[in-house]
Amino acid sequence: MNYRFSPDDLPLDRHAVDLLMLSTGLTLMPHLPHLPLFIPLFCAVFALWRWMSAHYAWALPGVLARTLLTLTALGGISLVFGTILGRDAGTSLLTLMLGLKLLETRCYRDAVVVLFLDYFLGIAAVLYSQSIPVLIYLVLVLLVITAALIELNQPTHGHTPLRVMLRRAGVLMAQAIPLALLLFVLFPRIPGPLWGMPQDGGGMGGLDDSMSPGSITHLSRSDAVAFRVDFNGAETPLPQLLYWRGPVLWYTDGRNWSANRDKAVPPPAVDPGFTPLDDAGLEYSVTLEPHSRSWLYALDLPISVPAGAHRTRDLFLVADKPVRQLTRYSVASSLHYRTAPLSEAERARALQLPAANPEAQALGAEWRAQAVDDTAVVERALDYFGTEPFYYTLDPPPLSGNAVDEFLFQTRRGFCEHYSAAFTVLMRAAGIPARVVTGYQGGELNPLDDYLIVRQRDAHAWSEIWLEGRGWVRVDPTAAVAPQRIEQGIDSVLPAQQRGLLRDFQSDAFNALWQRSRLAFDTLNNRWNQWVLAYGPENQAAVLARLGLHSRVTTVLAVLTGIVLLLVVIGAALLYKRRRRIDPALRQYQRFCAKLARRGLVRAPAEGPAAFCARAEGQLPELSDTIAFIKHLYIAIRYESHYSSDQIKRLRRAVAAFRP
Amino acid sequence: MHLSLTSLPHKLHRLLGNERRRAGRNGAVELRQRRIFILPTRYGLLFGMLTFVMLIGATNYNNSTGFLLSFLLIGTALVSMLHAYHNMLRLSFQAGRAGAVFCGEAASFGVVISNGGGPGRLGIGLNLAGQAPVFTDVSAGGRATVELALPTERRGWLPIGTLTVFTRYPLGLFRAWSQLRLDARCLVYPAPAARLDAPARRPGGSARRDHKPGRDEFMGLRADHRGDTPRPVDGKAAARGREMVTKMFCDPLGEELWLDWNDHAAPDTDTRLGLLCRGVLWAEENGYSYGLRLPGAIINAGRGEEHRHRCLQALALYGHPA
Numbered sequence: 005m006n007y008r009f010s011p012d013d014l015p016l017d018r019h020a021v022d023l024l025m026l027s028t029g030l031t032l033m034p035h036l037p038h039l040p041l042f043i044p045l046f047c048a049v050f051a052l053w054r055w056m057s058a059h060y061a062w063a064l065p066g067v068l069a070r071t072l073l074t075l076t077a078l079g080g081i082s083l084v085f086g087t088i089l090g091r092d093a094g095t096s097l098l099t100l101m102l103g104l105k106l107l108e109t110r111c112y113r114d115a116v117v118v119l120f121l122d123y124f125l126g127i128a129a130v131l132y133s134q135s136i137p138v139l140i141y142l143v144l145v146l147l148v149i150t151a152a153l154i155e156l157n158q159p160t161h162g163h164t165p166l167r168v169m170l171r172r173a174g175v176l177m178a179q180a181i182p183l184a185l186l187l188f189v190l191f192p193r194i195p196g197p198l199w200g201m202p203q204d205g206g207g208m209g210g211l212d213d214s215m216s217p218g219s220i221t222h223l224s225r226s227d228a229v230a231f232r233v234d235f236n237g238a239e240t241p242l243p244q245l246l247y248w249r250g251p252v253l254w255y256t257d258g259r260n261w262s263a264n265r266d267k268a269v270p271p272p273a274v275d276p277g278f279t280p281l282d283d284a285g286l287e288y289s290v291t292l293e294p295h296s297r298s299w300l301y302a303l304d305l306p307i308s309v310p311a312g313a314h315r316t317r318d319l320f321l322v323a324d325k326p327v328r329q330l331t332r333y334s335v336a337s338s339l340h341y342r343t344a345p346l347s348e349a350e351r352a353r354a355l356q357l358p359a360a361n362p363e364a365q366a367l368g369a370e371w372r373a374q375a376v377d378d379t380a381v382v383e384r385a386l387d388y389f390g391t392e393p394f395y396y397t398l399d400p401p402p403l404s405g406n407a408v409d410e411f412l413f414q415t416r417r418g419f420c421e422h423y424s425a426a427f428t429v430l431m432r433a434a435g436i437p438a439r440v441v442t443g444y445q446g447g448e449l450n451p452l453d454d455y456l457i458v459r460q461r462d463a464h465a466w467s468e469i470w471l472e473g474r475g476w477v478r479v480d481p482t483a484a485v486a487p488q489r490i491e492q493g494i495d496s497v498l499p500a501q502q503r504g505l506l507r508d509f510q511s512d513a514f515n516a517l518w519q520r521s522r523l524a525f526d527t528l529n530n531r532w533n534q535w536v537l538a539y540g541p542e543n544q545a546a547v548l549a550r551l552g553l554h555s556r557v558t559t560v561l562a563v564l565t566g567i568v569l570l571l572v573v574i575g576a577a578l579l580y581k582r583r584r585r586i587d588p589a590l591r592q593y594q595r596f597c598a599k600l601a602r603r604g605l606v607r608a609p610a611e612g613p614a615a616f617c618a619r620a621e622g623q624l625p626e627l628s629d630t631i632a633f634i635k636h637l638y639i640a641i642r643y644e645s646h647y648s649s650d651q652i653k654r655l656r657r658a659v660a661a662f663r664p
Numbered sequence: 665m666h667l668s669l670t671s672l673p674h675k676l677h678r679l680l681g682n683e684r685r686r687a688g689r690n691g692a693v694e695l696r697q698r699r700i701f702i703l704p705t706r707y708g709l710l711f712g713m714l715t716f717v718m719l720i721g722a723t724n725y726n727n728s729t730g731f732l733l734s735f736l737l738i739g740t741a742l743v744s745m746l747h748a749y750h751n752m753l754r755l756s757f758q759a760g761r762a763g764a765v766f767c768g769e770a771a772s773f774g775v776v777i778s779n780g781g782g783p784g785r786l787g788i789g790l791n792l793a794g795q796a797p798v799f800t801d802v803s804a805g806g807r808a809t810v811e812l813a814l815p816t817e818r819r820g821w822l823p824i825g826t827l828t829v830f831t832r833y834p835l836g837l838f839r840a841w842s843q844l845r846l847d848a849r850c851l852v853y854p855a856p857a858a859r860l861d862a863p864a865r866r867p868g869g870s871a872r873r874d875h876k877p878g879r880d881e882f883m884g885l886r887a888d889h890r891g892d893t894p895r896p897v898d899g900k901a902a903a904r905g906r907e908m909v910t911k912m913f914c915d916p917l918g919e920e921l922w923l924d925w926n927d928h929a930a931p932d933t934d935t936r937l938g939l940l941c942r943g944v945l946w947a948e949e950n951g952y953s954y955g956l957r958l959p960g961a962i963i964n965a966g967r968g969e970e971h972r973h974r975c976l977q978a979l980a981l982y983g984h985p986a
Contacts, residue, residue: 091725116707116836120714123737127718130729139729146733150740150835157836158787159799176747176834180739187735196726329726537728567742575746582750582782 014112019163021058023152024109024118025051028102030145031122034129034138035095040084043096046077047103054106064107074104091131098125115156122149134330136532147173179574186566190548192559193541210295211442211463213251214262217403217411220442221419224398224494226460230444231292231301232530233456238286240456241303243446244490245339247466247478248301248458250443252318254353258360259407261425261440263318275315276344278305278475285336291533292331298323301443301458303337304478310335311542319343320443332538343475346437354437354470361408361429368433378471381434382479385427389484392416394423396486396497420482420489424465427481437470441478446493452520453527461494588652589641592659596634603664613638627664634658692778694756695829699842700749708837711741741837748840751785751831755802759824759848760809764973764980766941770813771850773824778807787833793825816852819937819980824848853976856945857938920965921947921954923975937979944979948972958982 016024028051036044050073056062065073077100085093102121109118126145129138151173155164210230212219231248240246253261285307292300300313300321309315310333313323321335346354357365375381395417403410403422408429411422418426424440431438445464447456466480483490489497553559597607600620607616617635621628637655704712715738722730760774773792779785779802791797792814800808816822830841923943930936940956947954948967955965956975961982963975 120707120711124714124718127730127733127737128721130727130733131721131725134727134729139732142729142733143736146736153836154834157833158801159789160787160801172834176743177736177740179743179746180736183739183742184732184735187738188732191731191735193731194723196723198720198724330728536732539728540726571742571746574743575749578746578750582754 012111012113014159015110016058016112016115018058020115020152020156021055021109023155024106024115025055027119027122027145027149027152028106030148031102031126032099033145034132034141035099035125038092038132039096039099042080043099047099047106050103050107054109064110070104070108073107077104091128095125095128095131098128112156116153119149119153119156134537136528143177147177150177182570182574183567186570187563188536188539189544190553190559190563190566192556192563193544195541210293210297210460211250211444213253213264213297213299213442214260215253215421215425215440215442215465216260217400217407217418217422217425220421220463220465221398221400223463224419224461228460229293229526229529230295230458230460230462231290232533233288233290233447233458234534235286235288235454235456237454238288240449241286241339243493244483245303246446246456247304247441247464247480248444248447249304249320249441250299250301251441252320252468253440253442255356256358256425256429256440258358258429259403259405275319276317278319278338278341278343280305280307280338281340281342282338285338287334287336289332289334289534291530291538292327292333294328294330296326296328298326300327300331300333300335302335303339305338305341305343306335307338308334308336329540330533330537332534332543341475345475346470351437351470354439355432355435357429357432361406363406363409364412364426364429365433367412368430371430372434375434378434378436378469381431381436382469385430385434386479386481386484389423389427389481394418394485396423396482396489398497421465423481423485424467427479428467431467431469439468441466441468445480445490448493448495450523450527450530452523453530455530457526457530589638589655592652592655593634593638593642596638596659596662599659599662599664605664613642624664627662630658630662634662692756692758693844693846694754695752695842697753700752700840701842702745702749702838702840704837705832705839708741711737711837715741741835744835745838747834748831748838750782751788751833752829752840752842754782755779755785755788755829757827757829757844757846759827759846762824762848762850764851764853764976765816766853767816767819767855769816771816771822771852773812773814773848773850774809775812775827775846776807776809777802779804785831785833787831789830789832791828791830793828797828797830814850816850819852819854819934820984821981822850822852824850851977851980853980854934854937854941856942857935859942921952922957922965923947923954924957925959926957933983937982941976941979944972944975 028047032044032047053062054064057064078097081093081096081100085096087093098121102118102125105114105118105121109115123146126142126149129142132138147170151166151169154172154176155169158164211223251263253263255262255264286303288303290301300310300323302321305319306315306321309321312325313321313333316322323331371381371384375384393416396419397417398419400411400418400422401415403415408426411418412426428438428440442463442465444458444462445466446462447458449456464482466478466482468476468478471477480490486497548554548559551562553562593613597616601607603624605620605623611619613635617631621631624631634655637651637658641651641655715734718730718734718737721727722734756778758776758778760776762771762773765771775790777788777790777800782804784804784806785802787799788802788808789797789799790810790812792812795812795814798810798812800810802808812824812827814822814825824846827844827846828841829844830839832839923940925936925940928936928939930939940958944954944956948971951967953965953967954975956963956978958978961978963971963978966974
């Protein structure tokens with residue numbers, strides 16, 4: 005079948021229109037949850053209109069109608085978003101443009117533009133989620149779009165079955181994978197953002213830099229991963245040492261705790277330093293999920309500070325920018341340390357108490373009066389929590405006005421934030437400088453890949469008190485009430501359905517299997533996070549340095565060389581595949597010649613098959629029939645445009661049976 | 665493996681140096697590595713801009729998955745360049761016989777494409793200089809034939825000219841092409857004059873007014889026979905005409921009709937040839953045995969398809985070196 009046309013003006017047939025619909029529909033799917041409803045609706049109407057036009061010859065709208073539709077769409081978007089820039093408005097705009105383009109698609113040229121927009125919108129979905137399932141879906145979408153593009157560029161097409169189209173696209177994209185990996189690793193990355201700070205994207209949940217009764221309890225219901233820790237082969241510290249320090253809270257109004265009394269004025273970022281008491285710091289890498297806050301979690305006191313971050317006066321790490329993307333950093337921590345002396349201003353801050361909670365203040369003062377030293381007060385307090393009927397629960401009763409008093413003397417049921425707040429208030433009342441520290445405690449060791457998973461439900465709050473001669477010392481009052489929380493992790497105190505176990509299956513074997521597959525999936529996610537998502541300019545610099553690519557110029561040269569080499573290899577593979585199709589015949593002919601050579605009939609270098617066979621027939625008249633048969637078959641295969649695998653088979657059999 | 669992008673200047677030089685793609689055995693030309701060129705199409709350039717914007721976006725949001733997928737697309741585009749190239753490689757082209765046409769009609773060259781090896785080829789486009797392309801597929805180990813039309817403007821031999829073979833398959837981002845000179849030509853007969861008495865209809869052709877008996881009379885008689893499609897003629901008139909022609913042109917030896925260059929007083933060669941061409945067609949159509957007398961060439965009387973061709977060929981090539 006031959007068709008004549010100027011290729012770009014080829015009108016689209018129904019098949020092509022259907023393919024455009026399919027590609028666009030699949031592209032839009034991951035965007036549906038976050039687009040304002042009217043946008044996919046508009047798009048669907050446009051697509052339906054175009055489809056009816058292709059299948060039932062509906063008239064398409066004219067230029068005026070299209071212009072009006074475009075202006076309405078633009079107006080709608082700027083009304084909803086207040087802008088047409090940025091991630092959300094941008095994807096909405098792109099979606100509407102795609103719908104409108106679909107509506108006016110008449111020829112090859114338009115169809116290519118639609119597919120290009122599909123590519124763009126499809127890839128824009130990664131701004132909303134970078135998970136493995138989304139990536140797999142998007143690769144499939146790119147495959148379908150590519151298949152549609154291939155079909156469009158085959159002007160003589162009939163209706164290629166979808167399976168064949170997808171296979172062609174699959175071959176193309178599979179061969180592109182090495183190139184994509186090369187570019188991913190080596191292509192020089194520039195640290196973003198390039199314009200403005202992308203306010204959108206990244207991170208939800210996680211700890212705040214304030215605490216009130218119930219705020220951490222709320223997190224205990226979340227199964228989401230906060231961060232993962234790789235101890236680089238070193239032994240994981242004991243659970244009771246796994247305190248991941250986050251924001252330090254100094255101020256309280258008797259109920260709520262915060263890092264700053266006045267949030268607008270941050271405390272001066274002077275790092276007082278500290279003296280590590282252990283020989284060597286513990287080194288590990290943290291892959292932190294985006295949480296839209298700038299602090300980075302580390303075990304107790306970080307000795308080293310990762311690039312792009314600093315250590316605050318409260319000795320926790322803060323990044324220069326809020327963590328909106330998965331971030332991987334290496335850090336070394338000291339688990340035994342002595343902090344610097346306390347300044348007067350700090351002592352005042354660490355003793356600050358509002359007028360609230362009079363009973364608690366009285367209790368603290370009483371302990372102070374009866375104790376010989378600070379340590380005795382601390383022991384008295386922990387003993388109090390341990391022996392009085394206090395309960396550790398995920399469902400603490402709500403507290404009103406004097407929250408600490410109410411908790412200590414009435415409800416006595418609370419979660420870690422209740423205990424740490426009450427303990428800190430008691431200490432301050434007893435004249436011991438104290439503060440609340442929030443962060444995570446513990447974590448689940450993934451034995452499959454030897455790393456620690458810290459989830460949101462591992463969020464924790466504890467206290468630090470300042471003791472003369474020892475500096476800041478961690479005291480965890482929760483441990484006095486529920487030691488298993490600290491030693492065995494949060495799971496030991498959670499009801500089964502919150503541990504990620506299946507509610508309806510109580511069988512242990514099944515739960516073990518379920519647990520293992522969850523860990524396996526998490527292993528995959530962890531690898532993905534470390535190797536792909538966290539691969540940014542900083543990690544790339546390290547990789548490039550290890551490869552000996554120190555300047556940008558050499559890197560670019562290496563990228564180009566790599567691309568050319570890969571293309572040469574792929575091209576050679578294509579040629580080789582093609583050669584193999586012909587070679588079987590040649591191989592058989594060479595076997596045939598070798599057999600004749602043993603009878604003394606040697607083919608001259610320039611002797612073609614016809615001449616050589618004629619000579620052989622003359623010398624071996626008794627075999628002339630076989631020789632002629634082989635000659636005809638061989639010449640047919642090698643020199644005529646048509647041959648079948650059956651001919652090759654017959655040639656092989658004839659040569660095998662040939663005994664001169 | 666020879667990628668044309670890297671050695672493009674060299675190749676363009678060779679191309680502009682008009683290196684002849686000479687036909688090999690059987691007049692077939694096979695596309696080998698050095699004959700195929702590749703450049704991005706405007707869609708390829710658009711695609712390049714698009715992926716560039718994707719990379720900018722991925723940088724701004726520091727989005728690794730965005731980088732990964734953008735690079736996958738870039739890789740796919742680069743691989744599609746190889747596929748476009750391999751879609752052309754080792755195709756061979758052979759022009760078949762092109763039937764003679766009258767000047768003004770389109771010459772039709774049949775080109776046979778053979779797939780010498782490798783998988784089936786899709787979306788192979790062929791076009792002759794200035795003509796719209798024709799697309800075809802060539803199955804694995806198979807052949808395809810396409811008819812390429814070329815308008816004719818002059819009588820004589822019309823060479824097929826430069827044949828451009830190209831493909832944009834698979835993605836339309838790159839165009840691989842090659843230019844071939846196949847060994848094929850088409851004989852173009854002169855355009856037959858509209859009517860046999862064309863000279864009389866010349867503006868200011870009053871010279872032919874003086875009515876003489878003889879050949880002019882014959883010409884006048886047939887003046888109403890237009891075009892070269894036979895149509896029903898009034899039987900009596902036809903019979904009378906034939907009788908008259910027989911009477912006036914019968915040479916002493918018998919029923920032979922002679923078409924003579926000197927019978928026509930037209931000032932330019934092509935008009936004369938057009939009139940003679942019309943004469944040949946008329947004579948053949950009406951079953952005469954006819955001969956042709958040209959300066960320096962005489963074709964003895966005869967009839968039939970082959971004779972007609974010989975006469976028309978003589979007219980087509982009149983004044984051309986063989």
